[in-house]
Structure formats: C-alpha cells, structure tokens
Amino acid sequence: MNAFEDAVAAVFREEYGRAVSVVRRTTGDLGFAEDAVQEAFAEATRRWASDGVPEQPGAWIILTARRRAVDRFRREAARGGKEAAAALLDATDDGGAGTLGDDRLRLLFTCCHPALSMPARVALALRVVGGLTTTQIASAFLVSEASMGQRISRAKAKIRDAHIPYRIPSVQDLPERLSGVLAVIYLIYNEGYSATLGEPRERAGLCAEALRLARVVVRLMPEEPEAQGLLALLLLSESRSGVRAGPGRVLVPLAEQDRSRWNAALIAEGTAIVQTCLAGGRLGPYQLQAAIQAVHAAAPSAAATDWHRIVRLYDLLFEAAPGPVVRLNRAVAVAEAEGPAAALEIVDGLHLSGYHVFHAVRAELLRRLGRWDDAARELAEAARLAPGAGEKAFLLGKLRDLQRG
Template sequence: MTEAPTPTDSVAAVFREEYGRAVSVVLRTTHDLGLAEEAVQEAFAAAFQRWPAEGLPEQPGAWIITTARRRAVDRFRRDAARGEKEAQAALLRTEAEPEPEVFGDDRLKLLFACCHPALAMPARVALALRVLGGLTTAQIAAAFLVPEATMGQRISRAKAKIRDAGIPYRVPSAGELPERLAGVLSTIYLIYNEGYSAELGAPTARTGLRSEALRLARTTSRLLPEEPEPAGLLALLLLSESRREARSGADGVLVPLGEQDRGRWDTALIAEGLAIVRRCLQLGRLGPYQLQAAIQAVHSTAPSTEATDWRRIVRLYDLLLDVSSGPIVRLNRAVAVAEFEGPDAALELVDGLELGGYHVFHAVRADLLRRLGRVHEAADEYTEAARLAPSAGERLLLDARRRALGQV
C-alpha cells in the first residue's frame, strides 16, 4: 500500500518543480548567480521549517520567489559596500529593465545564461544542471561518469571563474544564442536521462524531469528554427518517450528494447518524431542529435527486433562517430554490430573500451559473453553491472539475467 505523502515530501516536490524557475527570477533581480542560488536555498530552508506546521501556501512557487527576493535584499543590506537604496533598486530592476521577448520562458533563459562561452563545455553543462534543476553533485557526477569529488571541483572552479573574471549572468542576445547552443542541448538531454532513471526507480533520481526536458526541447526548437540540432534533439526525445509505457513491467523490472511489447509504443509520438527526422535529413547538416534520432527512427519503424535494419543502424553509428567519437557511442555501435555480424565481432570492439565504471558496459559485455557460452564470465559481468546500476529496475533485470545462467 502506497503511503500518503508527508508535509516534508510536499515541500520536496515544490523544490523539484520550482527551484530552477525561482533561481531564474531572482537572478533577474540580483544579476548574481551565487546570491540567487543562496537566496532560493534559504527560502526553501524556511519552507521546510514553516510549511509542515502551517500547510502549503496557495501558490508555493510564488511564496518561494517572494521569500528569496527578500533574502537577496537582506543580503544587499548587510553588505557594507551597498546601501538600502541600491538594494531597493535591485529589487525593482526586473520591472525597470524588461528582458528580451526572444525567450518567453524563465527556465530556458536561465539555461542559456548558464552556458556562457567563457566556461569549458563540461563546466557549462554541469553548472546548468546544478542551477536549473537543483540536481545534486552526485547526480551530475553520475551523468558525466566521473567521481563526485571531481564534479564538485569542476562546479566550484566554474563558479570561481565567473566570480573572478566578472562574467555577467544575463540573458544573451539573439546573436549570441548559437555559440551557447551545444551546452544548452547537452543539458536538456541529460535532464531527460535523469528523468528516465527516475522512471526506473532510481532512489536518487528526480521525477518530472522528462516532461521538463521535452518542454525545453520544444521551446528551443521553436526559438532557433534554422538550427537543425534542436529539432534533432526534440525528435530523439520524442522517439525515446514513445516507448515509456513498454519500458518496465508491472514488477518494475526494466524491459530491454528487444523484448518490449511494440503495441504499447505511442504511435502519435513516433509519427511526430519521424516527421522531424525526415525534415532534418533533408537539410543535410547532420549533427549528433539528428543522427541519434535517425537511429531511434530505424528502431521505431521496425516491426520486431529480428526485422530491424541493423546494417543501416551500424552505418548511422559510423556517421555519428565522425562527429561524436566518445566511448559510449562506440559501445552502442558494438551492440548493433552484435546483431549484424555476431557477438564475437562485437566483444572485440567492447573489450577495447575504457568504461569499467559504467554499468551498461558490463551489462553489454555480459550479454555478449552469455551468447558465446562463456557463462561464468557472463555471471561476473552481470554482478558488476548490477552493483553499478543506478536504478532498481535495471538491477532487478541484471540479477534475473545472472540467475538465469544458473550462477548463484
């Protein structure tokens, strides 16, 4: 029986839904990212103290924003270099200096503001994930496949660079958007992936992020209609989202793509995604998100795993490697090679990758070893994959696969 949410759970839910928007609004007032974050965090600390006893206000998000702005003004007043008039002027700056209408979306404004070209790309994305969604350092580190301490240092260095170099946090002009686009798209993609993990029961994952990522992808695509990569990302997310209902069983166990009931796939989302992919391919300016969407389109149009055009998928991965040659792309290509050329050829490719801390690497290797009859090695790989897996649904699947080998 599902337990009723506690008052603390309700505050946490507001945090998940409103943190990014609140930081964005307060940032418009303060023009200081660190101060905006601190003010919003203080507002939520006050909410955790008051709301369980007093109940949630009628408009929790508005309460957080109002409280955070007041905390920001209090901070101005405590600063010896600032006077009360300046603090009041800062509070009214939003009304005095309206923002460009090019965005029309608080979270997207904040996302583009975080992706400043003076920062290295990984730092842009990490900072945007931290500020936009309030993700923990551990969650962001898992997305980047790096230790938590490493990610903490990366975020701290990015904030220090912003502070020391006097980099302003402001909404970029229309002409500045393309140079920030790669970081924005990467952040949206990682937000979706975090929401995907939540659907599989990851204890530290965030719910509601999938829909937020889709909304941001749609808005970005409308904002930059001449750029094909935002459309490619939107298509990729739509085609992935189309399989959501088939992705896990009633018992919460992850159902791999090849075993999913394709009758449960959302045909409307598939049709929308396929139409976008076709438009992108006609433009002839292929990028990584468009190619990933094209790969998903092949899966989405195949009536079964056996009928999938694996040769075409391998060719698309070859094109993807020309623009994005990371080890995860090579791992995914090896999975397609296994279907096209056999597990021996795929295992040779997988064994050349340095992805020892990535659970999918061990899961893929386990499946290949199983298909080759090397059951003891496969059992060890399933065990390691389950140990590293971030979600309960994945761990349940991997444990079941190991048990099916007859290995305790």
C-alpha cells in the same frame, strides 16, 4: 489539490522562468529577481482565490514581480544614496513585449555558463528556468535539501561575483555554448530516465522537465538543428517510458518490450523532427542519436529492425562524436546485422572495464557464442557494477537463467 491550486501550479510551471528572466534583466541580480517572482506568486495565490485567475496570468506575474523588485531596489538605493541608479529601472523597461523569448534564453545560457560546474548548472537550470523547488531538486538527485540549497546559492554567488554576463553568446561562441545548454538538458533527462528503474519515483519527473526545457530551446532557437535533434531524441526515448520497466520496476530490454504500448504521438512528433533534420544536412550527435531511435521506433519488432541502417548511423555518429561508448553501441547493432563473433571482436578492443553496460553486452555476445562460463562471469560483473536497482535485478535474473540453463 483542488482546481484553483492546479491552475496556480500550472501557471508557476509555465511562467516562473519567464518571469525571473524579465525581472533579472530589470534588476541585474538573479537572487533579487527570484525573490520578487516568489513574492508575486504568493500575492497571486491570495488575490486570485477571490478575483479568479486573470486572462494573462504570466503578464500579471511579471508586472507584479517587477513592481516588487523596483520598490525594493529603490528603498535599498535610497539608503545607499543611489537614487540615480534606481531611476535607471524605469529607463530599462520597454514593456517586455518583444524581449520575453530573448530574456528566457539569456537566463538559460547564464545558468549553463561554463564557469559553473556541471552539477551547479543542472541544479540552477532546474531551479531558475524550470521552476522546481529546492526540495524537489534535492529529492530528484538524492541529496539533502540543505546541500542542494547551498549548491544553488553558490552558483548564484558565482554568477554575481564573477560578473557572468546575462546575454546570448556571440555568433562565433554560440555553437560551443549551445552544446553546453543541450548537455545540461540531456543530463537532466538521463537522471530521470534512469530513475524509472528501481529508484524513487520523484526522480522520474526530471524527464518531463528536460522535455519542457528542450521545447523552450527549440521554440527560442528554431533554426538550431542540434536543439531540434535533442528534442527528437527525448521524445523518442520518452515514447517507451511506460514499458521499459516491469513488475518491481525491473528493466525490460528493448527487444522484449510491448511495442503496441509505445506512445505513438511522441513517436510521430519525434520522427517528423528527425526527417526535417536529415533533410537539412547539418547533422550532429543529437540528431544522429535521434535518427537511430527513429529506426527502432519504426520497426514492428526487434527482428524486423533495419540493423544495417543503424550500423551506418553509428558510423556517422562516431565521426561526429568519437568515443568508446559509441563503438560499444555500434557493436550491439553489428551483432544483429553480422553476428555475435564480429561484434565481440569490436567489444574486445574497447577499454571500458568498470562500465556495467560493457560487461552486459559482452556477456550476451559470449552467451550467443556458447561460452557459458565466460558469459556468467561477465554478467556477475555487470550486476555488481549496475548503478540502479532495476538494472541490477534484471542482470541477476539473466545470470540465474544462464546458470540454470
């Protein structure tokens, strides 16, 4: 890719969702808006090659896309005797100067509407707000391009046919709806995070897209602490992305990672956000998870980690978002703070059979208690259930070491 193609690709990544959101407001149709923006980018590729990239490329794309949409809308309206409806297009144009942020946020909430299935929300958010192609999304989620295209098309049709409103929810509905948006971004990140272990490399790009979407939400809703918390959580998780897989992309557990290779800039940014959240006192699940990650990031070694503080944070997290997985993660911290026997008592009270992490945690606790045969059985079950090749390879390696030892 040459310098010009790089520049156009960068504009596409940054401006695609913004442009679609503005044209969507103008036309009232998501598919119509996407077509217009894609036509605008095609024209930009042709014209910028000779004229150069304009000083405000985003504004150029929006203006061109809007003109394309208006022209097409008028042609179709004229054929249907709806000239008056077409005339409304001019009346809705306020120049977009003060509405771009709101428009993009409306679009994100529309893509993440609870009437859509979670897979549809994820795909649509990546396509329309993130600007990924259908091919890229299909590759990331390991499905055919045709299947992903159908999923996205059905989601757009659902929005159109169900008259899903293109708006930011009311104040009373905002917390619940915002949590849905954040859940979509978190799921996108987790898909990419798991892909760093023995999976196709294309999927790892989802982490960058999730981070970008999280930054968009924070930029548009800076007073929402859970949006800040999710961004901090992703930053702190991403700070370790370069060392969490070893040769063959086999999992390297946190305690064995080379902490000197963690990304200090991401840690500093994420930790600063966590400190702001803690001072605000409106703690939610994402903020508390980020706070736990910040404690890990601050420790020079696994042994020097403040495990008692992590246990206390997990107690708060369980109050905010109770569930067996939170208790399982708390048990890992308890094992370090109080010993494996206390942790095993917690783990044995959980009903998580079938979850590979549960069996892996139980295996480690049993190993530390000298119950070798029981530990080996748990490791074998964890390896059998592991969803990723990198995790499976790690667990099988632990099993071989245990059997030899």
